[in-house]
Amino acid sequence: KATSITAPYENIWAGLSDGEAASVIAWLFGQPALNLTASENATAWDNTILLVELMIPNKTDAVAYIDSGAATPARYARVVIDNRATVDPYFQDLLVGPLPLNNATASYQPLEFPLTRKTEGKVRNVGADDDDALYSAWLYKIGAEMVDITMDLWGGSAMGADNDTLDIWGIDPLWQDDGRIIRWDSFWNTPNDIFDAETLLPLGLYFKSDVTGRDPSQWKLEGWLYNNIFYNTTEEFRAAYWSGAVEKLAANVDGTWAHTDQQGDVLPSDANYPPTTIAPSGSRFSLDYERKYVEWMDYTFFIGFSRDVGMTLYDIRFKGERILYELGLQEALAHYAGGDPVQSGTSYLDSYYGFGPYAFELVPGYDCPEYATYLNSTFYVDETTHTHLNSICLFEFTADYPMQRHSTSEYVANTKNTYFSVRSVSTVGNYDYMFTYSFYTDGSIGVEVRASGYIQSAYYTTGSDFGWKIQEALSGSMHDHVLNFKADFDILGTANSMQFVENVPVSRVFPWSNGKARNTMQLQRSTLTTEDEARFDWGVNSAKQVLVVNTDAPNKWGESRGYRVLPSFGAMHLTVKDSSNLVNAARWAEYDIQVTRQHDHEPRAAHAYNSQDVNDPPVDFSAFFNGESLEQEDLVLWLNVGMHHVPNTGDLPNTVFTTAHAGLTFAPNNYFDMDQSRRTVNMVRIN
Amino acid sequence: KATSITAPYENIWAGLSDGEAASVIAWLFGQPALNLTASENATAWDNTILLVELMIPNKTDAVAYIDSGAATPARYARVVIDNRATVDPYFQDLLVGPLPLNNATASYQPLEFPLTRKTEGKVRNVGADDDDALYSAWLYKIGAEMVDITMDLWGGSAMGADNDTLDIWGIDPLWQDDGRIIRWDSFWNTPNDIFDAETLLPLGLYFKSDVTGRDPSQWKLEGWLYNNIFYNTTEEFRAAYWSGAVEKLAANVDGTWAHTDQQGDVLPSDANYPPTTIAPSGSRFSLDYERKYVEWMDYTFFIGFSRDVGMTLYDIRFKGERILYELGLQEALAHYAGGDPVQSGTSYLDSYYGFGPYAFELVPGYDCPEYATYLNSTFYVDETTHTHLNSICLFEFTADYPMQRHSTSEYVANTKNTYFSVRSVSTVGNYDYMFTYSFYTDGSIGVEVRASGYIQSAYYTTGSDFGWKIQEALSGSMHDHVLNFKADFDILGTANSMQFVENVPVSRVFPWSNGKARNTMQLQRSTLTTEDEARFDWGVNSAKQVLVVNTDAPNKWGESRGYRVLPSFGAMHLTVKDSSNLVNAARWAEYDIQVTRQHDHEPRAAHAYNSQDVNDPPVDFSAFFNGESLEQEDLVLWLNVGMHHVPNTGDLPNTVFTTAHAGLTFAPNNYFDMDQSRRTVNMVRIN
Numbered sequence A, B: 001k002a003t004s005i006t007a008p009y010e011n012i013w014a015g016l017s018d019g020e021a022a023s024v025i026a027w028l029f030g031q032p033a034l035n036l037t038a039s040e041n042a043t044a045w046d047n048t049i050l051l052v053e054l055m056i057p058n059k060t061d062a063v064a065y066i067d068s069g070a071a072t073p074a075r076y077a078r079v080v081i082d083n084r085a086t087v088d089p090y091f092q093d094l095l096v097g098p099l100p101l102n103n104a105t106a107s108y109q110p111l112e113f114p115l116t117r118k119t120e121g122k123v124r125n126v127g128a129d130d131d132d133a134l135y136s137a138w139l140y141k142i143g144a145e146m147v148d149i150t151m152d153l154w155g156g157s158a159m160g161a162d163n164d165t166l167d168i169w170g171i172d173p174l175w176q177d178d179g180r181i182i183r184w185d186s187f188w189n190t191p192n193d194i195f196d197a198e199t200l201l202p203l204g205l206y207f208k209s210d211v212t213g214r215d216p217s218q219w220k221l222e223g224w225l226y227n228n229i230f231y232n233t234t235e236e237f238r239a240a241y242w243s244g245a246v247e248k249l250a251a252n253v254d255g256t257w258a259h260t261d262q263q264g265d266v267l268p269s270d271a272n273y274p275p276t277t278i279a280p281s282g283s284r285f286s287l288d289y290e291r292k293y294v295e296w297m298d299y300t301f302f303i304g305f306s307r308d309v310g311m312t313l314y315d316i317r318f319k320g321e322r323i324l325y326e327l328g329l330q331e332a333l334a335h336y337a338g339g340d341p342v343q344s345g346t347s348y349l350d351s352y353y354g355f356g357p358y359a360f361e362l363v364p365g366y367d368c369p370e371y372a373t374y375l376n377s378t379f380y381v382d383e384t385t386h387t388h389l390n391s392i393c394l395f396e397f398t399a400d401y402p403m404q405r406h407s408t409s410e411y412v413a414n415t416k417n418t419y420f421s422v423r424s425v426s427t428v429g430n431y432d433y434m435f436t437y438s439f440y441t442d443g444s445i446g447v448e449v450r451a452s453g454y455i456q457s458a459y460y461t462t463g464s465d466f467g468w469k470i471q472e473a474l475s476g477s478m479h480d481h482v483l484n485f486k487a488d489f490d491i492l493g494t495a496n497s498m499q500f501v502e503n504v505p506v507s508r509v510f511p512w513s514n515g516k517a518r519n520t521m522q523l524q525r526s527t528l529t530t531e532d533e534a535r536f537d538w539g540v541n542s543a544k545q546v547l548v549v550n551t552d553a554p555n556k557w558g559e560s561r562g563y564r565v566l567p568s569f570g571a572m573h574l575t576v577k578d579s580s581n582l583v584n585a586a587r588w589a590e591y592d593i594q595v596t597r598q599h600d601h602e603p604r605a606a607h608a609y610n611s612q613d614v615n616d617p618p619v620d621f622s623a624f625f626n627g628e629s630l631e632q633e634d635l636v637l638w639l640n641v642g643m644h645h646v647p648n649t650g651d652l653p654n655t656v657f658t659t660a661h662a663g664l665t666f667a668p669n670n671y672f673d674m675d676q677s678r679r680t681v682n683m684v685r686i687n
């Protein structure tokens, strides 16, 4: 276990204590204007507290505290109220505090300043009836109405009955054109075993509903789609079906092909225990368990945790100097495309569900080495404290290759590559995202995300434009995973600049080249001046280096000290241009790299409820770009990684981490006088 | 240690036995026409045997043997003769055999067919006098002539004296314009300790020599360069120097900044033993030690080894089916650029030196895990057998992350990611290249190269166009590392095709979209038809999948079985266009991916002596492209990876492997019915 230490200052990003959360909830229930109902008693027509968590302090206040010894930033709670006691339901973000609450000073106010949309922290809730009326008064009714056909096609029903073997669900976000709220739903087979295989079992029958407003009696069924043929009404489809005019297509049915357990003959040597990493001297790092503060070799950092994005690292320092103020996930998009309306209409913005609540317990020896140290994560939803044990792991690991080596006829010198990682896994529905931050002895930092779990697949009726055929009636529905990370570098202070250094071919005459031009290359340097040019992609041929530097902090040789940012795998942005599904809800996905001037009012690239109003979302990332200067300012990098995922048979039953990964590397560039890994004693020179 | 087994057939790529090599050498000395002298007695004006090694059998013959039970291919030796007993010295490749040699059948013949240049396997030797006359009759004489100035500037001499503290060397390849052979050389400081730091100690004084022909008395000194000023003659430079008109610049001097040993305060926890991987059940793979044949889980392959390119893998199979006939390095280029003629003129083609002879003993616990199994490598130069002990390592390793995982509220399923790697390291001069081939349980294969060792740096006189200033008078000389790998995929036979599947944005109307176009994406498929389109780069935004498939071997669902090829880090090609240094000697470096129809006469993308005649090299890779069909043909992929390396202070004293790496992944794509990692028992499901 890690050595227990005390952090040099409070973890002001760690979240509320149980007592703080309880006090906020109690206090909110004392505010009649909020008209709150306890979650356990609430109907779809009551207002409830969805979330209570720490309002992450503004960087301005945080830095004053951690760098200049100012008081700890005043603590506030961020609260999300689900206002459903109205025909126009909405979510509202509130700021409640200061903490500890007392009746003299406590207040709540709309939490509007971190949003680009200025509507008092409010955004409509287009799914207010999802858990209740949507199914009982609509989807299951339609399922019941169609039971003749579902029985005939698949021998099952989806009508809310105990013996249902079918399920109904559909697009996310909902269509939001012309003031209407439109759903497309699909029938799915359900698994016949414990395995979570439903997303592999689409059945190819879709229906469209106008679910605008909260009165299901006013909702309208607007058509059916089967085998790529659209029917305007249920009657039309039923008539065609029973007339024999509808071709009956095969069903996708659960089976061992969808099960992750061991299959096939056991290889004899596989029964022996495989290589495994041990920590013979125990942990070599220190931890303030309570404050989630980590010290490993020359690194220190704090761990924060929130509902929307899960784990975030703060104040990452190397040799006492801050490299990053904040490093964390902002949002993960899975943008599907397909010939059917459900796949075509699916563009999950996963922070709607939240990475925090889905960061489950890790499996020692599998998710992390056996000897890893684990931390819990805590969040507060529905007025209750939820703690996920062992959902963050911390461990050292020695790579299978060294950090450095060199041989001559006289000697060989070689340095071990022992690094430190912090990891959490969030399983948002079908997919498991593994997030790993790694720290290397040379001062470089790695950000990695891997994806496993069940793919969401498509019924195979629309041919090869959108995926491979991977089973009897199944297409590996193509999709882009785009994950945005915020990297608030602070290189020797907050005044930083972006420098580009590109290798370019050149034909050039030299003083020594006899007047002849030589075909060679040189560096082309440039600087990012304003936010107008600050949304861009990694250059072609990996030739353009992207550097965050402090031009006021040259090293001994006059070069600006800084860090290089580079993709390590999966450099990409969203393929879709101006997505019909997302409109303005995920503008952050449009470029590989985006740089803004830091503002306390722009803490996050996205908002959990951007999907609720894609035309005018709470946070429209593109609004961050307003021409501000980026030269020697406090910069924030918003970096995308991901995968263009076109699932093939190798994704069955689960996607594997081998190719489904993406990452970034941050490497010192002229930051130190020399390689910092020279400090380790875990090296050898053999003469 | 690995279990000892017997390979299913002979390793026909493993190289000559000592006896075979000795018999070839003896027989060659019996051929008067060759006029050979034993290396140990030879002068620069004698013919010698440079190399005797196995002539790798033609694929046609090899496949007939391994697949169809034909006889083992006839064995031949490939011999390189260094013909220097002439005013026009040349290397010649000879084919000698068949083996075993007997006087009735043995013969030698020019080995011309694997070369694109048809000159009987001959190419001139522009360095015939490098080891002798070049220094004794030219470079040291110039050093002696300049000793007044070298003493004044640096307190040292480079004249072949025992107390020399300076060195002289220069460009590679030599300038080869207009029928002249031109050298540029530089003075370098020498290290004052064991460390191999000379390439960090340029002194900034350069001179140009016309060394055409073999008579040093006819060679001409054509000028000096110092502080970016060109002087036509020694007299002119000396006059300027002693008149005080020449600014005396600082020297680069060895010091701890150039030493790789531990430096700095020891971190307390670093004195404890770091995490280390052990193999608790011993090795779980099998090896035919003699035949260098490996079986690990579902994989089998043979290891070959040659002077030019070191380790090559042959007949890589998974579940008994061949995936790749051949996988190996072809050439490594380090193309420098700079404001001075030496850096500008340096474009090392490392197979000139050879990866085989520089594959040294690996350091257990550093280069490879402690428990790795090691093999030796053997090569024959100068009529002598050289064996490098433990220069290839083989090991299993368990990654710090799993192969697969999925959580639900009911269970968590998780599979270990234990993979198998084969590794060798070649230190060609200042750089150490670590080559690793890794095999994963899902059927994917990784190719990785990492670079460490000493950078070759530039004297800092030419400003910032070509590098960072990294020491008193030092620039991190910019250069591109480009490494070419041959991947002769054979997917279910040799009739294969290249398929591209690209995610493209599209605005499209669907039967269910009410006549409205939706902004979404789809797949755009295409096929490579001929070699005319077969030189290309990875697409922008990582959006284009490159697949090697067998369209005659659809899987159960009608999709072509195949493998996807993708870069895992360091996708790149050479920045320089039509390099003045290389001309036609490294056309393989021009694109990321190049595909040809396999021919026995095109076994390798390069030749060890391409640098000897860059205008008309033995192998001009671009000549492979002659419009042949690539549809269901035996295809070979020639894949480049590398680094655009602009060394910064973090490269001192040595480049570290953290960012200096590049790699490729080959992943099954619709090859199997489902993920093959389901076969392992090293998984868990916890309910």
Ligand SMILES: [Ca+2]
Pocket (backbone or CB within 6 Å): A531, A596, A597, A623, A624, A625, A626, A627, A628
């Ligand atoms: Ca701005």
Ligand SMILES: [Ca+2]
Pocket (backbone or CB within 6 Å): A325, A488, A489, A490, A491, A494, A496, A598, A634, A635, A636
């Ligand atoms: Ca910043």
Ligand SMILES: [Ca+2]
Pocket (backbone or CB within 6 Å): B531, B596, B597, B623, B624, B625, B626, B627, B628
């Ligand atoms: Ca050809």
Ligand SMILES: [Ca+2]
Pocket (backbone or CB within 6 Å): B325, B488, B489, B490, B491, B494, B496, B598, B634, B635, B636
């Ligand atoms: Ca082939």
Ligand SMILES: [Cu+2]
Pocket (backbone or CB within 6 Å): A451, A455, A479, A481, A645, A655
């Ligand atoms: Cu996916």
Ligand SMILES: [Cu+2]
Pocket (backbone or CB within 6 Å): B451, B455, B479, B481, B645, B655
């Ligand atoms: Cu390099």
